[in-house]
Amino acid sequence: MRKGSSHPTLLEVARLAGVGVGTASRAVNGGTNVSASTMRKVKSAIQQLGYMPNHAARVLKGGRAKTVGLLVPSISDYFFASCAEAAGRIAKAHDSLLIVAVTMNLSGAEISSLDVLMRHRPDGLLIVPSDPDNKELARCVRNSAVPVVTFDRPLFGSGCSSVITDNFEAARNATLHLIEHGYKRILCFSSEPDLYTIRERLRGYCQAMEEAGLPSLIDTSLDDTTLVSRLLAGHLKGRRPPDAVFTLKNSSTSAVVQALHQLRVSIPSRLALLGFDDFELAATLHPSISVVQQPIEDLGRKAAELLFEQLESHHGIKGFRKMKREPVVLANRLVLRRSCGCKEELARKDL
Amino acid sequence: MRKGSSHPTLLEVARLAGVGVGTASRAVNGGTNVSASTMRKVKSAIQQLGYMPNHAARVLKGGRAKTVGLLVPSISDYFFASCAEAAGRIAKAHDSLLIVAVTMNLSGAEISSLDVLMRHRPDGLLIVPSDPDNKELARCVRNSAVPVVTFDRPLFGSGCSSVITDNFEAARNATLHLIEHGYKRILCFSSEPDLYTIRERLRGYCQAMEEAGLPSLIDTSLDDTTLVSRLLAGHLKGRRPPDAVFTLKNSSTSAVVQALHQLRVSIPSRLALLGFDDFELAATLHPSISVVQQPIEDLGRKAAELLFEQLESHHGIKGFRKMKREPVVLANRLVLRRSCGCKEELARKDL
DNA sequence: ACGCGAATTGGAAACGTTTCCAATCATGTT
DNA sequence: AACATGATTGGAAACGTTTCCAATTCGCGT
Known part of the structure; x- marks a missing residue:
């Protein structure tokens, strides 16, 4: 810590060690072509001065910025x-x-x-x-x-290359799972329908419904709980109310859970629920929420x-x-808990 | 994007603009002592070349690293x-x-x-x-x-200066609130008792219990749900079981909630709960969880x-x-929901 | 036309590395 | 003993800025 607590330079290190700056540099990086004794001297000088390489200078010289x-x-x-x-x-x-x-x-x-x-x-x-x-x-x-x-x-x-999950296939399988349960009027609910991932999930949902010959029911409102509450109340009072909800994102799932709580709608007997994306308390809620889990x-x-x-x-x-x-x-994973109507808490499906 | 998509330098900008490198530099930063026409020429050259200042060089020269x-x-x-x-x-x-x-x-x-x-x-x-x-x-x-x-x-x-919340006072007030509810055997539960914040909260709890002449009950186990479940079962079967739990951190609150679910212990009638730190679904859980909310x-x-x-x-x-x-x-805030025994969902106390 | 501050400008030096090249040193070979 | 070989070593140049200083230009009053 010489010179007013400013950072010591490699030159100072070299001088203290009694070697050239080039040698000091080599000693710092890997130590190719540096004799053991020189190495020792430089190391000791580094210790003594508390030397720390100046990243900016390195980058400037054209090295890896790390x-x-x-x-x-x-x-x-x-x-x-x-x-x-x-x-x-x-x-x-x-x-x-x-x-x-x-x-x-x-x-x-x-x-x-x-x-x-x-x-x-x-x-x-x-x-x-x-x-x-x-x-x-x-x-x-x-x-x-x-x-x-x-x-x-x-x-x-x-x-450029990319790493993604198969949102389409996961949503399709999740929807298919709800269909297997016998639900016919599955409401797909989510905010931000313009996001790529949401669009893909929406496609998956539509594809599954089409495969099963069922009509798609889509609502892409905001995640505001009171709004969702009002909307769901409306849907449920309709002449052909939904029997299941598939939410396409975390916050939508939360919003729906809260809304259903407020409305005292029981899950899954009155309305089943399956959400895209796991969340910390999904297993703790009452009932536990089935979800598509992304890696x-x-x-x-x-x-x-x-x-x-x-x-x-x-x-x-x-x-x-x-x-x-x-x-x-x-690959995504379908984690089946209670909210979709499954009895076994542990069933999992890799998608 | 000249020269093999590598980054153009200020020197190239200067040359293209037909000015000196020093002038170009001044034009880039704020533009003190640069005539309007020069400014224009430099700006245009920058546009043309897609120039972007080299951060490393700046830092090296001793400027702000931003x-x-x-x-x-x-x-x-x-x-x-x-x-x-x-x-x-x-x-x-x-x-x-x-x-x-x-x-x-x-x-x-x-x-x-x-x-x-x-x-x-x-x-x-x-x-x-x-x-x-x-x-x-x-x-x-x-x-x-x-x-x-x-x-x-x-x-x-x-x-160095620091910004903290008053963990001690908040925990003391939260405990006092539980005491006002009439709970006498309040179990304080948390993992990581060595962390400063947890220690402070623990102190606050102890202080409150002491003020009320009640005995401190402390359990600093891990947050592993099954472990917590077993521990709580033990506590509840004891001859003088706790009537309330005060958890000192997020994950402990979660773990306790999950454990109580598993044990089918009803909150707050059998065991009241108040946790330090709010979490997203605290208001959604059944019952909603009262918490100390940090800013x-x-x-x-x-x-x-x-x-x-x-x-x-x-x-x-x-x-x-x-x-x-x-x-x-x-300042922290006591957000009173149902788990502590409060009836009104909206009551809040600034601490 | 001249001079004189003020405004503007160009260019060199410096920031702390790395890397290259030439020089030195140790070692072993003929 | 002379020499080749390879391992070390020191030092200069370069990376792209900023900043300082000297030089030039400009505006304008005399």
């Missing part, structure tokens, strides 16, 4: 937070730091946040695109000069692993573009 | 995730990026994560210390040469604001140490 950027809609959301944590673990294992920028699902904020991220010249990028068809973002990604992996949602025309952490983990794979193979070669381009698709 | 580091135990935890998001918003408002490192509450990982963070030479640091008495960490913070703000927990001997986002926001305040006032002066040193204490 940094990967993550662009997500939100970080307080459990889903993305878990992905981020998993990705962060992988990054750490590669001695890198994950830096996070939040977009709030606003396509506008996306580009500007990406800019802030790029200022730090990360080695690679992990992105959850708000809109898979965002041409502007795709363009940014294409000439970003670093490998990019998308997860949870693809980014068409970006040419949340695997999403973040896989995406990060894929990115580092590209990073390794990149290594100076500009050819990192020609990696596996088809998206990696992870 | 980066603040955040060191938290976890980021998938709702509490810290929300703090992080709030802090990130403040950072963004100051045109800075928040970089996050995760410690898992391991004091060991803390120092090393801090190192990784410091490599990026952030302008300041936001820390949630695992252990307020960690001398080693305090030392690191003291000679880190940047302003540091702690939140959720203090860091004694570090000389989560305010914690992160305030901490970040305080940090930037110090950053502004710092500005080259080494005197940033002499800021307000007493911790900022935010």
Whole structure:
């Protein structure tokens, strides 16, 4: 801690160790072509001075920044937070730091946040695109000069690989499960129908209903509990009320559960319920809620692993573009609890 | 995007604009002492080349890194995730990026994560210390040469300011509330009794019980549901069973709720429940759970604001140490729902 | 036309690394 | 003993900024 608590430089280390700056540098990194005694001297000097390599200088010189950027809609959301944590673990294992920028699902904020991220010249990028068809973002990604992996949602025309779950198939199977239970009027409920994942789930639901020759009943309102409460009351008072609800996202499931509580509608006898995305208390609620469970952490983990794979193979070669381009698709799981009418709490179906 | 999609430099911009590199630099930053026409030429060149300042070079030269580091135990935890998001918003408002490192509450990982963070030479640091008495960490913070703000927990001997909630007082008031309800055998349940916040809450509970002349009943087991279930069964079968439970953290509350469900113990008639920390479905569960609600986002926001305040006032002066040193204490709130025996769902008490 | 501040401009130096090249050293071979 | 070989070593150059200083230009009053 010399010189007014400012950071000591490699030059100072070298001087103290009585060696050249080049030698000191080699000693710091790996130690190729450094004699044991020199190594010792340098190490001791580093200890003494509390030397810490200046990241900025390293990056400037053209080395790995040991940094990967993550662009997500939100970080307080459990889903993305878990992905981020998993990705962060992988990054750490590669001695890198994950830096996070939040977009709030606003396509506008996306580009500007990406800019802030790029200022730090990360080695690679992990992105959850708000809109898979965002041409502007795709363009940014294409000439970003670093490998990019998308997860949870693809980014068409970006040419980067992605890790997603099969939302369509999972929703289809979940709906099919409700149909097997004998429900015929299955209401599909969700907010934010414009989101890619929601659209896919909606497709899956429609496909299943069509296969079974049943009419689709769709309501894409907000997740506001009192609103949902009023809507459901309306649906239930109709001449042909629904006998089951399939919610397409976490917050919708919560909202419906709360609404049904308020309305004193019993689950599943009066109305069955199955939701997309698991949540902490799904098993604790009364009755427990059946859900499609996504391999949340695997999403973040896989995406990060894929990115580092590209990073390794990149290594100076500009050819990192020609990696596996088809998206990696992870399997979802149908966790059957009570709210759909199942008796056995433990039945699970891999999808 | 000239030259093989690599990043164009300020020099190239200057050349294209037909000006000197120094002038280009001034044009990029604020534009002091740059004529309108020059400004225009440079701006146009920047557009044309898609120039983006090289952060590393800036930092190296000694400028603001426009980066603040955040060191938290976890980021998938709702509490810290929300703090992080709030802090990130403040950072963004100051045109800075928040970089996050995760410690898992391991004091060991803390120092090393801090190192990784410091490599990026952030302008300041936001820390949630695992252990307020960690001398080693305090030392690191003291000679880190940047302003540091702690939140959720203090860091004694570090000389940095902190933002916390009054865990002691909130727990005391919550316990007092249970006592007012007439409960006499109040079991205090929580895992991780070594954590500062939990200790404070424990103190608050003990203080309240002592004030009322009641005996403290404390169980600091793990949050494993089946274990909790067995423990509670034991307590309830005892000769003087508890009539209320006060849980000191989120996961403990969940575990107890689940356990009581399994045991078919009715809340609050057989056993009342009040938990520290709100959670999403607390109002939805049956019965709704009364909780102490912390101003989560305010914690992160305030901490970040305080940090930037110090950053502004710092500005080259080494005197940033002499800021307000007493911790900022935010008020908690008692949200009374049904599980404690209250009839009115809406009653709230500011603490 | 001249001079004189003020405004603007160009360019060199410096920030702390890494990397390359040439130089030195130790070692073993003929 | 001379020499080749390879392992170490020191130091210069370069990375892209910012900042300072000297130089140039401009506006304008005399």
